[in-house]
Amino acid sequence: MSKIIPTGAVLGADITEIDLHSRDASDTVLAALHHHLVVRIRGADIDDLAFTRFASRFGQLEGSPAFSRSRPNYIPDAPLITVVSNVKENGVPIGEHGDGELNWHTDLGFMETPSGYTFLLARQVPPTGGDTRFCNMYNAYEQLDASTKQAIATLRIKHQKSHTAQGIPRPGFKDISTIDPRELPGPLHPIVRTHPHTGRQALYLGRRFGAYIPGLSLEDSERLLDGLWARCGGEGNTWAQKWQVGDMIIWDNRATMHRREQFVGAGLRRMHRLTTLGEKPT
């Protein structure tokens, strides 16, 4: 019988004694996810095919978009997996995102249909650094004052897709030289979204770099976004995952954001990632 052990922080829970090959494992994880937003399973001893099979029970799996990846395929036998790593073979990176800091974001918010759940499985971790920190976007919304809630109720954010969360241009958008948020391409999503399964409302901010609220002046958009962002990653609204080999972390992109601390020079890190297609935020 599996056990669910909350982290004691504002989100996150460990699930222990779970058989990832069993039919009802996904029901247990899904129920915990909707309650705790982030789930950790330590010692997940599964190969890439079993990992893919497990994640596919949570929705339609999707590979990352071509413009956000450096190669068409990372693992021939499990083509939906993205490798997130600073490892190089013959001088060529085997995956994405190197060893630098990755700013707060939610996965594929810059697509019309963003990610639902993300699964990250640690195959290799450095002795220090590279922690992944999560924040609770239900709380970030609920703690806003009434006038701010009213002000943002019908507003949307343009989630630019031409740059990373660090502001680095993506390969497929080389022609875009501006960083004026009003000019950058990307879909519009509501600032407040309603979770399709829990019915709860959450702030949905995507990435800070290049974000813009149509209908406002750039100055007003920046001021409002800065105010909303200040709510998210502050003290008391986050929890950090310190990785061990075999950790599988699953998070709900509809109600959380995440960031990675840099681990430059700390060692090699290799993660295997899967994501499910979510729904258009409403």
Ligand SMILES: [Fe+2]
């Ligand atoms: Fe991410």
